[in-house]
Amino acid sequence: MNIVGDSEHFKQPYDNDDDYISKTSYKKESADLQDLGNKLANLSKSQLDKLDLSEELYDALIATKKIKPRTEAYRRQIQFIGKLMRSEEIAPIEQQLANLLNKNNNEAAKIQVFEKLRDKLITDGDxxxxxxxxEHPHLDRQKLRQLVRAASKELAKGPESKSSAELVKYLRSEIK
Incomplete structure (x- = not known):
């Protein structure tokens, strides 16, 4: 046996194995699943209800709500969720999560539009x-004027105004 010419001796056990996953990539995949699980755990129960999750994963996420964050028990629960997610189809869950979070961002953008409209109504008046x-004939002019008047009076006293919030609420409900 010639050791220098014997290349079989230096072959690694995974050189011919196409299914081999390195320890590093396995750890990275586990960490990614735990991160996704942590994002899911931070959602509210109503948001989790909107996602299409397996019953076991859903129950584990709900159980996470009862555990104090930044504790060892919470960390182990997130690891367990990551383990459960290995048997799940991840792409649909990620897509649903992205849609859910984007919907919330769209709501925030809509609220900002109505707040700008409120500010313009208060500053420009009649x-x-x-x-x-x-532009929107179905709006009640008298109610709108009352809300604007009340909001501008309250804003003169301080930055937070109940009438101002009512005005935004009215605009959101009437303008689609």
């Missing part, structure tokens, strides 16, 4: 109310 009623 001229802006008239333009808005012309």
């Amino acid at each position: 001229a802006e109310i008239q333009a808005l009623v012309e």
